[in-house]
Amino acid sequence: MLFRIIMISCIFITFIAIYATLRSANKPKKNMFMAVTLPYDVLESDFIKEVQKEYKAMCNKVYLLMLLTAIPCIFPFWIFKNTTVYIFYLMVWCMGFAYYGIIPFKLMNRKVKAEKAKNGWFVGEKKVVYCDTKTTLLKNSMPISNKYFLIPILIGIIPLVLTIKNFSSENIVFLIVAILNLGLIILLFYMAKVFNKNKLKTYSTDSEINFILNKTEKQMFSIYFLINAIVESLIVLVFYLMFFEYIDLKFLNVIVFSTLLLSSIVALGFIYIKKKINDLDEELSSKNKDSEIIVDDDDYWIDGIYYYNPNDSSKMVNSRFGYSMTYNLATKHGYFMGKKLEKIVLIGTLILILVLMVPSEISNSSISFNKNSPNINISSFPYSYELDYKDIESIKLTNEPISFKLRTNGMATDTKCIGNFKSDKYGKCRVYLYFKNKDDNPPYIVVKLKNSKFDYLIYNTKDSQSTKEVYTTLKNKIN
Numbered sequence: 001m002l003f004r005i006i007m008i009s010c011i012f013i014t015f016i017a018i019y020a021t022l023r024s025a026n027k028p029k030k031n032m033f034m035a036v037t038l039p040y041d042v043l044e045s046d047f048i049k050e051v052q053k054e055y056k057a058m059c060n061k062v063y064l065l066m067l068l069t070a071i072p073c074i075f076p077f078w079i080f081k082n083t084t085v086y087i088f089y090l091m092v093w094c095m096g097f098a099y100y101g102i103i104p105f106k107l108m109n110r111k112v113k114a115e116k117a118k119n120g121w122f123v124g125e126k127k128v129v130y131c132d133t134k135t136t137l138l139k140n141s142m143p144i145s146n147k148y149f150l151i152p153i154l155i156g157i158i159p160l161v162l163t164i165k166n167f168s169s170e171n172i173v174f175l176i177v178a179i180l181n182l183g184l185i186i187l188l189f190y191m192a193k194v195f196n197k198n199k200l201k202t203y204s205t206d207s208e209i210n211f212i213l214n215k216t217e218k219q220m221f222s223i224y225f226l227i228n229a230i231v232e233s234l235i236v237l238v239f240y241l242m243f244f245e246y247i248d249l250k251f252l253n254v255i256v257f258s259t260l261l262l263s264s265i266v267a268l269g270f271i272y273i274k275k276k277i278n279d280l281d282e283e284l285s286s287k288n289k290d291s292e293i294i295v296d297d298d299d300y301w302i303d304g305i306y307y308y309n310p311n312d313s314s315k316m317v318n319s320r321f322g323y324s325m326t327y328n329l330a331t332k333h334g335y336f337m338g339k340k341l342e343k344i345v346l347i348g349t350l351i352l353i354l355v356l357m358v359p360s361e362i363s364n365s366s367i368s369f370n371k372n373s374p375n376i377n378i379s380s381f382p383y384s385y386e387l388d389y390k391d392i393e394s395i396k397l398t399n400e401p402i403s404f405k406l407r408t409n410g411m412a413t414d415t416k417c418i419g420n421f422k423s424d425k426y427g428k429c430r431v432y433l434y435f436k437n438k439d440d441n442p443p444y445i446v447v448k449l450k451n452s453k454f455d456y457l458i459y460n461t462k463d464s465q466s467t468k469e470v471y472t473t474l475k476n477k478i479n
Helices: 002-024 040-044 046-069 083-100 103-119 133-137 146-165 169-197 207-243 249-287 332-362 464-478
Strands: 316-318 325-327 366-369 376-379 385-387 392-398 406-412 416-423 427-434 444-449 456-459
Touching (some): 046 083, 207 406
Antiparallel strands (some): 376 385, 392 444
16 A cells, blocks of 8 residues: 555656646746747737647647556556556656657647748847846855755765665665665755856846846755755655664654655645746846847757757756756757766666566565575575574464565565565564465465564465465474
8 A cells, every 4th residue: 555655646746747847838938938939929919829729738638648547556457466567557657748748848839930930030139148247246156055965965875874784685675775865866966066057147137137036046946956855865764764673663654644745845846946936037027128138049949848059058957848957968968967867767777677576576486495404495586585493483374364564675466475574463574475366365374483583484375285285394394
């Protein structure tokens, strides 16, 4: 259930982000519509109203398609109860709509741009303007200091230390996640640093308007990047403290709820900041339109989304579409971050799923008995386990319903539980259990252990008769 809640939260955040992004494009922003610079009088034309109507209809189809295709994740059935299939489908869903859900905007951007060329609606200067002396002199005082990123970096080191301290072959996933977590914090620091170094933009001949807009943008985003890094590092730290038993499990529900709430706030915080800055820009500009500087650089925007300007040294710029930032693909840094990095992350994630999850899904556990120590060997990639007869205090065969309050590693589905679990009845358990379905109560062996980091070993096979044979053999061996 916890897994489902987290995954459904990811779907909800993705849907809200795409909905807000697409919806924001259907309203003119100052002298711009569908990321195309237009004369103010054109914004009230019948052509623009027709485009708005057509765009809204296309977006509604995208929203409906998103909801329909999300049903297998919200109400999993048949094959979607398989964890690997479920996660893979969710990734395809998120990535698919992130890339292709914005097709309505691309189509309308091209349509408006073609109409602009047809009618010769050229406006403003054919360059990006960076010329206000007052805002340039105040550049270094605007964003908060990068030294504050030492806080999330130091927090991010703690999970890595905990993993190394408790390291085993089974905890390799914890080590990978700890390293990725630290890498993400450093990436956020780097993004904040690059953004803070961007040239200050001149929106108007009024220095006061330029100062307010640049200061507000740089301060809010520098704080956002820092808060994002701190929240992300704290979430990972709390879960590591819980998994390695530094936090009582009775706080699990509070921790999960707090994590989902903070993650949602951070994910939607970027949209809030961008909207606030855009609203402030429109408010200030509307009071002094005579001083406004209009820049017609549509040629540098591919589909109104991707920025490619060899004449601009800025690595990151405000996106014309939605509430995000985008990279200048004409710079080496921008090309790497905008084109290469996302592919590296996506491919790396798919490899991790294939390497760590698929073998766990398709492999079955088996038990063997040896004359020499260790006497008992349970094979189940990657959670094999060995112990001696002398480590067994008692053994029983039962089919009582069993539930677990936490899985510290391994996998848990409606048909399989493999790995390290915690149970109210049995405490810390090493588990190898198979079920026909979630309501099935097959016979399983409960082995009480001594001189072990686990309180119990719980084991069965897919076949009830084979489980009983293993129980008989094991009981004879320890007797």
